[in-house]
Amino acid sequence: MDSDTLQVFQRELTCSICMNCFLDPVTIDCGHSFCRPCLSLCWEEGQTPRRCPECRGISERPDFKTNIALKRLASLARQARADHDHSSEEQICVTHQEAKGLFCEADQTLLCGPCSERPEHAAHSHSPIHRAAEESREKLLKRMSSLWKMREEIQICLNQEANTTQSFEDYVALRKVMIKLEYQRMLLLLREEEQLHLEALEREAKEICEELKESVFRMSQYRESLKEMYKELTEMCHKPDMELLQPLVLTWNRCPLYRTHLAQIQKPQPVNPELPSWPVSGFLHMLNNFRVDNVLSLTTIVHHAILDDGSALFEDDHPIVSRQPQGRSCVVSWGAWGFTSGRHYWELDVAQSSSWVLGVCKSIFTSDTSISIGAEEAFFLRSTKVNSQYILSTTSPPLVQFVKRPLGKIGVFLDYDNGTVSFYDVFRSSLIYSFLPSAFSSPMIPFFCLKSP
Numbered sequence: 072m073d074s075d076t077l078q079v080f081q082r083e084l085t086c087s088i089c090m091n092c093f094l095d096p097v098t099i100d101c102g103h104s105f106c107r108p109c110l111s112l113c114w115e116e117g118q119t120p121r122r123c124p125e126c127r128g129i130s131e132r133p134d135f136k137t138n139i140a141l142k143r144l145a146s147l148a149r150q151a152r153a154d155h156d157h158s159s160e161e162q163i164c165v166t167h168q169e170a171k172g173l174f175c176e177a178d179q180t181l182l183c184g185p186c187s188e189r190p191e192h193a194a195h196s197h198s199p200i201h202r203a204a205e206e207s208r209e210k211l212l213k214r215m216s217s218l219w220k221m222r223e224e225i226q227i228c229l230n231q232e233a234n235t236t237q238s239f240e241d242y243v244a245l246r247k248v249m250i251k252l253e254y255q256r257m258l259l260l261l262r263e264e265e266q267l268h269l270e271a272l273e274r275e276a277k278e279i280c281e282e283l284k285e286s287v288f289r290m291s292q293y294r295e296s297l298k299e300m301y302k303e304l305t306e307m308c309h310k311p312d313m314e315l316l317q318p319l320v321l322t323w324n325r326c327p328l329y330r331t332h333l334a335q336i337q338k339p340q341p342v343n344p345e346l347p348s349w350p351v352s353g354f355l356h357m358l359n360n361f362r363v364d365n366v367l368s369l370t371t372i373v374h375h376a377i378l379d380d381g382s383a384l385f386e387d388d389h390p391i392v393s394r395q396p397q398g399r400s401c402v403v404s405w406g407a408w409g410f411t412s413g414r415h416y417w418e419l420d421v422a423q424s425s426s427w428v429l430g431v432c433k434s435i436f437t438s439d440t441s442i443s444i445g446a447e448e449a450f451f452l453r454s455t456k457v458n459s460q461y462i463l464s465t466t467s468p469p470l471v472q473f474v475k476r477p478l479g480k481i482g483v484f485l486d487y488d489n490g491t492v493s494f495y496d497v498f499r500s501s502l503i504y505s506f507l508p509s510a511f512s513s514p515m516i517p518f519f520c521l522k523s524p
Contacts, residue, residue, distance in 0.1 A: 079211070089109050093141060093267065094305075099123055104138060107137070108308070126191070149205075166183075170185075173197045173199060174200050175192055179197065181200065199519075200316070211304055215301055215304045219301060235283065235342075245273070245470075248507075286342045293338065293471070346474050349501055355482070362416050362417065366415075368406060372402055373441050375440055376403060377442075385426055385453075411487065422480075429519045430518055431483070433448040433512075433515065465494075470505060475496070481497065
């Protein structure tokens with residue numbers, strides 16, 4: 072191939088982003104082709120819509136397959152360029168005055184034909200320079216793919232942590248409202264304690280928010296570190312064959328940035344925000360004035376407990392599994408009659424189970440193996456296991472509770488006339504959650520469900 076033809080051939084196989092010969096080329100919707108690493112870095116900030124770096128055309132697909140034919144042509148172009156440069160002095164063996172066309176894998180050196188037959192190299196494995204360089208590039212590309220996947224995973228964690236931060240701040244604002252309403256029902260002697268409680272919540276919330284923001288910052292730094300490693304490996308891939316195969320830069324584990332960071336940096340773990348349980352003085356004594364006993368007179372064992380809107384009472388670790396756990400049952404208890412007026416308080420022991428639901432509801436329907444609860448006007452506190460972690464939440468609407476999960480008795484207070492349902496941690500003498508006032512339209516039935524271990 073003459074020099075002019077070679078230049079045209081190589082120009083057609085040049086990435087317009089890095090201006091180097093294609094490296095793992097992909098062809099996007101508009102027909103233009105680029106190195107996969109170049110396109111990944113170009114679109115890495117989540118550009119929407121994604122546009123072609125060359126013609127600015129919109130690309131609908133987020134990912135593309137390697138253009139095999141173009142990759143082979145790029146490899147041939149690199150080989151043609153290397154063959155064209157064989158006459159350079161640095162590629163001529165000083166001893167035999169022949170081109171160094173072989174690579175000794177054992178010694179990591181370039182050899183000419185006669186040198187490869189010498190006793191110190193004869194037993195070693197030799198391969199043409201171009202093939203050895205392409206194999207090294209493939210190894211680097213696999214490591215780069217792993218790095219990019221790690222970066223995408225940490226981006227998902229980063230997004231989730233940012234969402235958790237916003238949810239937590241919203242929850243703190245709502246909890247302030249709940250606490251104020253709770254203290255409004257207290258005597259004037261509790262006004263000073265109310266202020267102390269709010270100030271403590273503000274301090275704790277501020278500290279946790281700082282932890283969440285610090286977690287977001289650490290994840291951002293980790294993501295950028297992965298990006299820098301990816302860039303460095305990309306630069307190594309674009310090095311000429313001779314330089315790429317030098318002993319100090321041949322393998323990916325000799326990349327200084329990659330070796331240092333991977334040895335020292337661990338993947339940041341999400342923060343689990345949890346507010347302390349602040350005791351409310353005298354509330355148990357006050358609530359016991361409205362205490363009722365034997366509110367759960369009916370009991371059954373079922374394998375399927377759902378709300379009538381189709382959602383399950385308990386969320387399993389693996390959502391793909393059927394809602395009817397195999398070999399696992401639920402002990403369900405409820406009242407034979409419901410409350411239609413007045414204030415009522417009762418306590419339930421949850422120490423024997425980690426997954427449970429309790430509260431009051433409007434209607435209950437039972438069969439031999441299942442129980443269905445009316446989703447409308449169902450005010451429940453729920454403990455469920457999600458990804459090996461127990462989550463405390465409420466229904467109507469669903470809301471995660473950023474407080475300690477109670478491990479002993481839970482107090483339930485129903486103020487029918489004012490339309491409120493509140494839950495208390497009896498051991499810690501603290502409020503868990505209080506539903507905002509609403510008008511009840513029917514009798515409210517006490518409900519309790521324990522899931523077997």
